[in-house]
Amino acid sequence: MCALGAAVCFGTATVLQAMAARAANTGEGGGEAALFLRAVRQWRYLAGLALDGLGFLLQVAALRSIPLYTVGAALASSLAVTAVVAARLLRVRLSGGEWGAVALVCTGLALLGVASGTEGDRAGSTALKYAMLATAVAVLLLGLCGGRLPERGRASVLGLGAGLGFGVVEVSVRLIDSLAPSDLLANPATYALLLGGGAAFLSLTSALQRGSVTTATAAMVIGETIGPAAVGVVWLGDRTREGMAWVAVLGFLVAVAGALALARFGEAPPQTPQTPQTPETPQTEETQETPQTSETPQTPQTQEVPPHEAPPGKTPPPAGPGVSPGSTRRSRN
Numbered sequence: 001m002c003a004l005g006a007a008v009c010f011g012t013a014t015v016l017q018a019m020a021a022r023a024a025n026t027g028e029g030g031g032e033a034a035l036f037l038r039a040v041r042q043w044r045y046l047a048g049l050a051l052d053g054l055g056f057l058l059q060v061a062a063l064r065s066i067p068l069y070t071v072g073a074a075l076a077s078s079l080a081v082t083a084v085v086a087a088r089l090l091r092v093r094l095s096g097g098e099w100g101a102v103a104l105v106c107t108g109l110a111l112l113g114v115a116s117g118t119e120g121d122r123a124g125s126t127a128l129k130y131a132m133l134a135t136a137v138a139v140l141l142l143g144l145c146g147g148r149l150p151e152r153g154r155a156s157v158l159g160l161g162a163g164l165g166f167g168v169v170e171v172s173v174r175l176i177d178s179l180a181p182s183d184l185l186a187n188p189a190t191y192a193l194l195l196g197g198g199a200a201f202l203s204l205t206s207a208l209q210r211g212s213v214t215t216a217t218a219a220m221v222i223g224e225t226i227g228p229a230a231v232g233v234v235w236l237g238d239r240t241r242e243g244m245a246w247v248a249v250l251g252f253l254v255a256v257a258g259a260l261a262l263a264r265f266g267e268a269p270p271q272t273p274q275t276p277q278t279p280e281t282p283q284t285e286e287t288q289e290t291p292q293t294s295e296t297p298q299t300p301q302t303q304e305v306p307p308h309e310a311p312p313g314k315t316p317p318p319a320g321p322g323v324s325p326g327s328t329r330r331s332r333n
Contacts, residue, residue, distance in 0.1 A: 163223020
């Protein structure tokens with residue numbers, strides 16, 4: 001229940017952070033760090049952070065009781081939460097391909113959850129703790145350089161980086177055995193946890209601002225699920241159920257296929273509002289002012305010119321051949 005509650009918190013927080021990130025994209029520039037600082041000023045981003053904090057507490061409680069890959073499989077349901085909330089708040093219409101890809105990711109990660117066994121009891125080595133710290137630094141560099149990545153697939157790469165950062169947090173929770181202040185300060189996993197979480201938020205903010213919410217979230221879930229699951233099995237002693245190893249492999253392949261499908265067909269929602277601007281064609285209605293040309297029927301005014309030459313009630317006599325109108329007037333005199 002703790003893992004599922006964390007999934008609801010994380011899925012809703014993702015959409016709220018996406019709304020804040022898009023509102024912070026004012027075109028002022030300044031790089032990814034400036035974008036993050038502008039997004040933090042948005043109340044939606046702060047609400048998302050609050051939900052992330054609550055979800056993290058629920059996640060820690062789950063990590064202390066079940067294997068890493070089981071927690072990851074439960075958190076994968078945040079994809080469904082993200083899709084539903086994004087369709088509601090961001091007015092995003094998910095295509096059939098996106099819904100199918102989301103279903104593939106959820107199915108693959110659910111298979112990983114079915115194959116889960118007991119939690120491992122191995123203590124992490126010092127090398128593993130420093131490896132988590134190095135991974136957190138790499139994710140931080142990726143988030144800072146996110147704006148220089150190629151536009152195609154940028155949201156997937158940044159989302160995957162965010163997932164790896166959150167994965168570092170998951171593993172680091174397992175690597176912290178004592179909560180005594182002196183032990184926390186001497187443990188590299190403590191710094192990996194803090195740095196990995198901050199780097200993940202930075203990468204996720206950039207990914208949500210630059211691409212499809214569902215695409216970035218799918219890549220993030222892959223990164224935060226597959227990596228920690230492998231670490232838990234190989235180095236921390238997590239095991240699958242007897243005879244269920246092939247199910248775990250199948251779940252991995254299906255989940256990756258679904259994420260790739262989302263990366264290929266996902267579209268950034270901000271580009272759609274530009275289409276309503278094209279109906280500015282009603283400006284052509286101004287051309288309908290051409291009915292002003294109907295004023296040309298004022299030509300009847302030219303008929304008023306000849307009658308004013310003669311006195312009222314008389315018409316000028318016709319001039320004979322070879323005689324001008326002026327000569328007829330002299331002969332009558």
